[in-house]
Amino acid sequence: MTTHEVTNQVPPLTGHDTADYAVFEETLRREGATSALDELHDVGRQAGSAHAIALGDRAEAHPPVLHTHDRYGHRIDQVAYDPSYHELMEISTGFGLHGTPWASDDPHAHLVRAAKLSAWGPVDAGHQCPISMTYAAVPALRVDPALAEQFEPGLTAAGYDSSFRAPSEKQFITAGMSMTEKQGGSDVRANTTRAQEQADGTYLITGHKWFTSAPMSDLLLVLAQAPGGLTCLVVPRVLPDGTANGIRLQRLKDKLGNHSNASGEVEYVDAVGWRLGDEGRGVPTIIAMVNMTRLDCTIGSASSMRAGVLQATHHAVHRRVFGRPLVDQPLMRNVLADLAVEAEGATTAALWLAALTDRAEAGDEHATMLRRVSLAVSKYHVCKRSPIHAAEALECLGGNGYVEDSRMPRLYREAPLMSVWEGSGNVAALDTLRAAAKQPESLAVFFEELDEARGSDRRYDAFVDELGSAFTDLDTMEPESFQYRARRVVGDMAIALQGSLLLRHGHPAVAEAFAASRLGRDRGDVFGTLPTGIDLAPIIERSTPKGTGEKQEVVA
Structure with missing residues (x-):
């Protein structure tokens, strides 16, 4: 008698189109955006494929690892990701799920992006944090036209570059957010991180952030106390001369979920940043x-x-x-x-x-x-x-x-x-x-x-x-x-x-x-x-x- 005959088990949910959902088509038709349906279903078919599901599984099973120093003792503050994470980022940015709507002349660009993001979402939630932050950083940067002109093209270009280089040297860049401190949480006005203006108009930032989303991003939007009050600053990971900025990764958070995403504590030690908006207007800016x-x-x-x-x-x-x-x-x-x-x-x-x-x-x-x-x-x-x-x-x-x-x-x-x-x-x-x-x-x-x-x-x-x-x-x-x-x-x-x-x-x-x-x-x-x-x-x-x-x- 056979003792291991498998019956009444459900087949894997793969090989389907995650965009095959009536609400998507009904909404796009109602809004006059039916030209995006083919693109949406391309995303859905990839999201439902065995390959994409396996990528998400691998990224979840192999979370990022923090390396604060190299083998010789030099401070490097680098996060190593599984290759599956980088592939997911390449696919997502190729789909335009990050900042591309801001550079599009399509009157339905944000709706189309939302539908594609929703269809792609079940593959892996972790890598979507920097995707979302990069999308969201663009309207904040537009407070300062000069900074927007400098960084917006890289945030909206459809591609991904994980190399540790100055944003000005890269065609594709990502952005993160650094607001929360241990004593304040949602009360960001209690922040103690300081920002002091220098003669060249930049600011030196010193302080400790309890939670920073996507700390390996090329740019971080940081809240700090300047002489005029709580202020938003744009802080690059790598300075224009190619040297590392004063950003120290203290540890990665051991979270309930979102395992493929590196969320971490960050210490700023005379990190150089550019003011975004007026001093004292940090909250309205961000x-x-x-x-x-x-x-x-x-x-x-x-x-x-x-x-x-x-x-x-x-x-x-x-x-x-x-x-x-x-x-x-x-x-x-x-x-x-x-x-x-x-x-x-x-x-x-x-x-x-x-x-x-x-x-x-x-x-x-x-x-x-x-x-x-x-x-x-x-x-x-x-x-x-x-x-x-x-x-x-x-x-x-x-x-x-x-x-x-x-x-x-x-x-x-x-x-x-x-x-x-x-x-x-x-x-x-x-x-x-x-x-x-x-x-x-x-x-x-x-x-x-x-x-x-x-x-x-x-x-x-x-x-x-x-x-x-x-x-x-x-x-x-x-x-x-x-x-x-x-x-x-x-x-x-x-x-x-x-x-x-x-x-x-x-x-x-x-x-x-x-x-x-x-x-x-x-x-x-x-x-x-x-x-x-x-x-x-x-x-x-x-x-x-x-x-x-x-x-x-x-x-x-």
Whole structure:
């Protein structure tokens, strides 16, 4: 008798097109960007290939290593990456996922980039940190036209160069961010790093940063205390004369996830930098970068949700229990559909924000105001939902999902990062209410956007009415009470925004499920509690991968 006959195991999820997702095509068609569909599917096919998946596995399994000194004792402050990381960076920059939209004359460049980033996202989250930082650095650099002219071409060129040389000597460069200090965290005004102006107009920077994203980047945007207050500076890793700048890598962080990315502590010892913007205007200057990375946090969380749904539906289609496919079991269908609805709402909002960015960058003031509040609420809500979504998607695979080679544990470890990065949940929620208080017109524009869907669903109308009443109440509250309710109000704003978008542009079955559960509050406290009477078939169909079956590569 054979004791090791393998049956009822699910084939690897490879050989599929990750861009084969209805929300992508529906959004691009609605925005008039269908010319990008072929390019998007090229990204999706590569992302779903066994080769790309193996690259992500290798980069995850072989995290970067810090070398502070060479064999002779000279300080070098270098990070060694696995070759898979560099290949991933080459592919991503070749796709234009970094700064290329800023140099494009395509009116939909940011939307197209967001869709491609979302399709590529499940391959590996770590290398996307410098990709995102490089994308986000460009609008901050534009505060100083001379610095933008000097560095923007390298940040927007479609290519990758990991060599340790001066930015002026390289065709392709990357950027990172260095804000956080051990005593301050999100309170960057408590920073103690100092910047002193020199006779030639440069600044010497001295201090210790507790967390620096992508420290091996060619440029770092650094916050430091200058005589005129907290100031943003552009600090190169290598000076124009080819010598190393005074940037000392103290250690790399041992993180929960994001293992392929080198996040580290950095000490600045008379590091040379150029002032970006006026002294004392560091926060307003760097917020242009933060807003773009917050957009990528929203895109990343939505992409993570969709990746979890793809794994869960793929498993359920191929796994049989009690004599029939798992996907046909009623309760599992409810869980899968609920997960898919969450992912569609998040993805729809993320792509809408990217399209809004295109309009804002073209000079549309209405879009700029609408993005201000909508980005903050979406960053808060979508990123907070991602971890519990990942946990439920993992559970759909049962014990198999808890095993590392399913890749679901990696998805689970990555999920909390987007909520922590660029402002935790509290920071994002309070930022929303702060914007509403300082710029009431931005809140008015937000509610005008919600009004576009009025009359399409009674549950939506009631939900928006209740939300409006909450803001009326907040106007009369003490500041402490105002903060106390921030998460509830901002979360409802995000739900209302997703509901508005789905009711106007989404698939009818998805919109109905969202309205009944999220807007009508007919839902339990876990996934899989959609009310009865909803057509689940099209919801699950839209989130089931097609064309799988490519042979898996063996990861060394």
